[in-house]
Amino acid sequence: MAGLNTRMEIDTAFIERLSHLPEEIAKAARRALAKTNIWLRNITRIELGYELAMDSKALRTRFRVYRKGYTSKLWVGVNEIGVHRLGTPKQTAKGVQVGKHFFDKAFISPMNSDELLVWRRTGKSRSVIERVMLDIADEAEEIIGSYLTELNKKFKEHFDREFQFVLSGT
Structure with a gap:
């Protein structure tokens, strides 16, 4: 850390x-x-x-x-801090809105967590994803x-x- x-x-x-x-x-x-x-x-x-x-x-x-x-x-x-800490994530047609921040081409999924985490695909494959973080x-x-x-x-x-x-x- x-x-x-x-x-x-x-x-x-x-x-x-x-x-x-x-x-x-x-x-x-x-x-x-x-x-x-x-x-x-x-x-x-x-x-x-x-x-x-x-x-x-x-x-x-x-x-x-x-x-x-x-x-x-x-x-x-x-x-970096997970963007789900900025507020409640809301899925839109083009991405995810969290508080005042918008993350294009992102989606919400708990992925073995109690919280709604925000993810983004990094490759063409469905399995290549990463959590959206904020510096x-x-x-x-x-x-x-x-x-x-x-x-x-x-x-x-x-x-x-x-x-x-x-x-x-x-």
Whole structure:
């Protein structure tokens, strides 16, 4: 399964000015980093669902957050997605309509599945068919790239909130 790896740099220099405080800063930084990553996952999934005109629930399995120590990674699966996820397929005389998308010379068949899948013949033989898929890699990369500029601001916002929580003693 292919994944999108984008290197994200977060400026944490402002934390060094507060180094006289105990390890609570480290805990606040870890929590802020995790919350920032979850924010990026959620906003990207919602935006990608909107861009593709599909329910963002179908994209849930394509986003994973991994945390280890002071590292938090967001993995995004950018393999092609079956067009049946875009909505309910409807067979027409010339092809299949799924949401706002039309697929010429396609047909609907469950083919050992509970869902109505969209297929297209690739050769002259009746048995040479392939599932109709939609490429999402470019859209995902563009959306994540657009939010990278806000990442440091969002991290600082989450860190400030977590640090206020530490200072409040609750």
